[in-house]
Amino acid sequence: MPELPEVEVLVCHLRPLIRDRTIQGVDVRRAKVLAPTTTRELKRVLLGARFTGVSRRGKYLLFQLRPRRGKMPVTLLGHLGMTGRIFLARCLEPGPKHAAVVFHLGREKLVYEDTRCFGRLTLDTTAVKKLGPEPLDASFNAEKFAQTLKRSVQPIKVRLLDQTLVAGIGNIYASEALFRAGISPKLPARGLTPARVNRLRRAIRRVLREAIDCGSTAPLNYGGSGERDGLFYFGRAAGTPDFYEERLRVYDRAGKSCPKCGARIKRIVQAARSTFYCPDCQR
Ligand SMILES: [Zn+2]
Numbered sequence: 001m002p003e004l005p006e007v008e009v010l011v012c013h014l015r016p017l018i019r020d021r022t023i024q025g026v027d028v029r030r031a032k033v034l035a036p037t038t039t040r041e042l043k044r045v046l047l048g049a050r051f052t053g054v055s056r057r058g059k060y061l062l063f064q065l066r067p068r069r070g071k072m073p074v075t076l077l078g079h080l081g082m083t084g085r086i087f088l089a090r091c092l093e094p095g096p097k098h099a100a101v102v103f104h105l106g107r108e109k110l111v112y113e114d115t116r117c118f119g120r121l122t123l124d125t126t127a128v129k130k131l132g133p134e135p136l137d138a139s140f141n142a143e144k145f146a147q148t149l150k151r152s153v154q155p156i157k158v159r160l161l162d163q164t165l166v167a168g169i170g171n172i173y174a175s176e177a178l179f180r181a182g183i184s185p186k187l188p189a190r191g192l193t194p195a196r197v198n199r200l201r202r203a204i205r206r207v208l209r210e211a212i213d214c215g216s217t218a219p220l221n222y223g224g225s226g227e228r229d230g231l232f233y234f235g236r237a238a239g240t241p242d243f244y245e246e247r248l249r250v251y252d253r254a255g256k257s258c259p260k261c262g263a264r265i266k267r268i269v270q271a272a273r274s275t276f277y278c279p280d281c282q283r
Contacts, residue, residue, distance in 0.1 A: 002080045003059060004135070004168030005211030010086065011056045012216065017088050018051040018110060023065075025104030030117055033100045037123040045074055045123060046103070058131045058167030061086070074123065078112065081119030086112050131167040135204050140166060146197040149189040156192065156200075157185030158271045169204065172251045173211065175276045177204040179250045184282045185268070185275045214247050250276040 002010070023046050028039040048068035055062045061078035078086060088108050089095070095102060096113045101121050103110040112121050132148075133139040145166070152159050159165060160174040169177070178185050180203035183196055192200070249259050254267035258278040268275050 001082050001170055001172075002084075003170035003173050003211075004056075005173070005208055005215055007056050007059050007061060007080070007168070008212050009215035011054050011061055014061075014086065014088075015054050018054065018063075018105070020050060020052075021105040021108075021110075022050045023047060023103045024106060025102075027102040027104070028100075029102070030100040030114070032117055033112070033114060033119060033121050035120070035122065035124075042101075042123065046076070049074065057128045057134070058163055059170070060128055060131075062125070062128070075125050077120065077122055077125045077127065079120045079127070081114060081116065083116045084112065084114040084119030086110065130164055132162075132164045133166055135166050135168060135208055140201065140205075142194070142198045142201050145201055146192075146194055149192055149197060152189040154189055155186050155270055156183060156189045157275050159189040160204075161271075161273070166204070168208070171273050171275075172248065173204070173207050175251045176207045176248060179277060179282060180207055182281055182283065185270065185277050211247065250278060252276065 026043045026046055028034065028042065031039050034042055045067060046065065049065040050068075051063060052066050052073065053064040055064070059079060061080075063076040063078065065074050065076060067074060078084075080086070084100075087110075088105075089111050091104065091107055091109050095109075095111060098113050098115040099111050100114045100117065100119075101112040112119075133144070148165055149156070149159065157174050157178060160169050160177070161171065175185065177200065181196070181200040183192070183200055250265050253265045254276060256265055257263065258265055258281060261278065261280050263278055263280040265276055266279055268277075
């Protein structure tokens with residue numbers, strides 16, 4: 001599932017490809033992903049509109065557009081959910097079977113594909129107003145982070161998934177950050193000392209930055225889809241090494257040895273999600 005780094009990499013790839021492109025046609029095949037926007041409203045607002053930019057907030061993509069005839073700029077919000085992908089394809093290429101929305105941009109089309117339809121592409125941007133600070137910004141400071149954690153008895157791993165605490169962290173990077181910080185995922189959030197909160201904050205920033213760097217250098221094939229596609233949101237050229245998997249130290253490595261101490265990595269279930277950790281390194 002795409003988290004902050006994957007969305008950041010996607011945004012950086014898409015930005016130069018869609019800038020100044022005009023939407024000449026809108027094809028909605030799964031109206032569910034637009035909710036509460038209707039197909040009719042989406043077409044009314046976006047037909048003839050020009051992309052001026054795309055940015056990221058948490059795990060959301062924010063497309064900025066200028067509608068025709070000098071109306072106020074609009075924002076189109078995207079969320080990839082579990083299986084969503086957004087990519088450019090040549091117009092002549094047959095669209096993927098699960099294309100939910102297609103924007104025709106002349107010779108190319110911007111495709112939003114979602115096999116399970118848990119993602120969104122909508123003009124309703126209220127979701128971003130509820131988000132906590134961006135972990136890579138200065139607004140994510142140790143003092144505020146510690147204050148919020150003090151109010152919770154939830155295990156720290158579960159707490160990190162709350163997008164109002166800090167935006168963009170999902171199941172993968174929550175496990176990875178706790179491993180880097182040497183903190184047990186089971187520890188109640190309010191039991192963390194100030195020194196450990198600060199260590200966790202730094203670990204979060206480090207794992208996210210490393211993942212962005214890794215994704216930015218991986219060979220991508222934005223229309224393609226590999227068999228085991230770590231960068232599935234964009235597609236990875238067939239036969240290229242899986243950078244993404246190699247980078248992870250505990251996530252999805254149950255039973256394998258810890259890269260720090262050699263102990264066996266454990267998998268537990270917290271709030272119905274898998275957590276991976278080293279019982280020796282993380283206390
Ligand atoms: Zn270990």
